Amino acid sequence: MTTTTEQKTLPCIAVESLTGCAGELLVILDNLEQLLPFVRIVSFPFAQSKNECGPVDITFVEGSVSQPHDIEKLKRIRSNSRWLIAIGNCAVWGCVQAGACSRCHVEDMLHAVYGDESPIKALPARPLSDFVHVDAMLSGCPINATQFLSVTASLLKDHLPYITHKPVCLECKLRENPCVLIEKNLPCLGPVTAAGCGALCPSLGAACYGCWGPCQSPQMAAMATILQEKGYQLDEVLSRLQTFGAPDTLFARMKPDAEVA
Template sequence: MRKDATPLPCIAVESLTGCAGELLVILENLDKLLPFVRVSSFPFAQSKNDDGPVDIAFVEGSVSQPHDLEKLRNIRAKSRWLVAVGNCAVWGCVQGGACAKCKVTDMLEAVYGKSSEIQVLEAKPLDAYVPVDVKLSGCPINTTQFLSVTASILKDHLPYITHKPVCLECKLRENACILIEKNLPCLGPVTAAGCGALCPSMGAACYGCWGPCQSPQMDAMATILTEKGYDAMEVINRLKTFGAPDHLFERMSSETGREA
């Protein structure tokens, strides 16, 4: 409670089907948030959790099981702001990409056998089921972006999140372009910024873990990669690993005559 007796805003940090990467990022940064918020629910980090209304709910993971969906609907109903954190929640990520290629029932049978009673859904991002106020990409999310977005929401402002490509951040860091100078298959031109161009800054090609940027020029990316001797479809399939939706690849597929 603050000196003026105004209660602190409440936050909840919840998880559906994911790897807990975003939960760890939030946990690591909790000391920076605690002067400004009360954590009413964070089952990953505390044993006493309150199920009441919250100002902000951060939700990690995709909706992949019936109880994920029930949980998500309850979270939406009790939250002023719903923030999808990480690529599973924003794009569906690896499990969403797998479901786009194979039938869920076939995968279930392959892993658990024909007589399994386990129930799964086709893995989908949060906004396939409920309205989402803010989407924070990343695998996992970036600390600076998470804290600045949270600060904006606490002031009741819709946060600014760039949808420009990684190349923008790469140029701001004055990196030499490894796609041009080293012929590495860097997907920075079609990947959303937010990571601070982490991989190219270390001399490694971006493999698209932030998901696609706004209006990615997939066909131009395919042309460049092909000119450099790469199998463009194989390289760009990496983007699908992180859940990029099929329609982004339609024009590429028709131009190359291959399916991404």
């Protein structure tokens, strides 16, 4: 991307990635045209070859911290950014890699994949907020484009966004879906999962498995009780609830019934 004189006066944005699947990067790339009149993208290694590493107004970071160089990179990003925004479940909660790391050792997983000679060093996957101050967190798997643009608009107006995390059930009801938890007895986590996906899975007759991370004040104990009453075993329920994040982080942020963990 070339930079005109006019663009040089625009707020600077960076889009960086740690260990993730690049889903957030694709969402941003897809919506870049809407941003370009208002910002200058100084770093976006996924999308452009020339990247600057100076001070930035807003840095969006996707991916979890899963390798030693992720920590160094994240600290560098933090010191260069006025606002650092975690985007996507990996950055906000640690996602499936953090869930997996809570159940087995990283060394065992590396050995299972690479044998005795692993070409990479890995750490137990963790969310960004374990290492640096994060100004706002936008969950999603991947993030919702409308939410992303709204968060960016708030930041460009010089204030931190107010991000609500209503449950998936709200979107599901607005779409007038039949409830798969009630009508099919499926272990739907919609009541405790943050909305934003448009209730994708229940709209297709499947149970929500919680990929966006918890909603605001999720009633986890009540959710576990309902699923147990429907015949699901507690360990199965807890495993399902802990799939998309590091359990200590997931449950530490789940008030008031964090004792489920």
